[in-house]
Structures are given as structure tokens and as C-alpha cells.
Amino acid sequence: MSRQNEFDQTNxxxxxxxxxxxxxxxKQFGVKRMGPLPSKRATFxxxxxxxxxxxxxxxxxxxxxADDALQVLRDQSA
Numbered sequence: 001m002s003r004q005n006e007f008d009q010t011n012x013x014x015x016x017x018x019x020x021x022x023x024x025x026x027k028q029f030g031v032k033r034m035g036p037l038p039s040k041r042a043t044f045x046x047x048x049x050x051x052x053x054x055x056x057x058x059x060x061x062x063x064x065x066a067d068d069a070l071q072v073l074r075d076q077s078a
Contacts, residue, residue: 031057041065045072 004017018025023039026032031040043065045054054072058064 029055043069045069047076 002019004019008014008017020026023032026039029042029044031042033039040057041059041062043056044052047053053076054068056065056068
């Protein structure tokens with residue numbers, strides 16, 4: 001079982017998670033760094049219609065990602 005599937009089942013998320021081992025998605029979203037450096041820290045909230053709802057890009061405030069993403073989702077359901 002993949003780590004993403006295990007995390008989904010453990011946390012009852014009910015939606016697919018992405019693993020970007022070759023960093024091709026990071027490149028498409030503009031967060032891939034050159035060489036062996038890790039990608040820039042970013043969270044993307046994508047709607048059920050496959051449209052980008054938000055991009056959270058703080059590299060120092062990790063809780064901002066979760067807080068902002070949750071707020072976007074709350075606003076969508078309101």
C-alpha cells in the first residue's frame with residue numbers, strides 16, 4: 001500500500017493524494033528548484049471542477065498552509 005493511501009485511510013480523507021517523485025508536477029506548478037534542492041513549500045487547493053482555488057506558498061510558516069487551505073474550503077462550502 002502506498003504511503004498516500006495509508007495516510008488517507010488512517011485519516012479518513014476520502015480524496016486522492018499526490019506523490020510527485022519525479023517532480024514533474026512541481027515543475028508545472030512553478031515550485032521546482034534547480035538541481036537536487038527540494039521543491040519550494042507550497043499547498044494548492046484544487047476544486048472538484050479541477051480549477052485552482054488557492055496557492056499557499058509560505059516557506060517559513062507551515063501552519064499557514066493548513067489554516068489558509070481550510071479557510072478556502074470553508075468559504076467554498078458556505
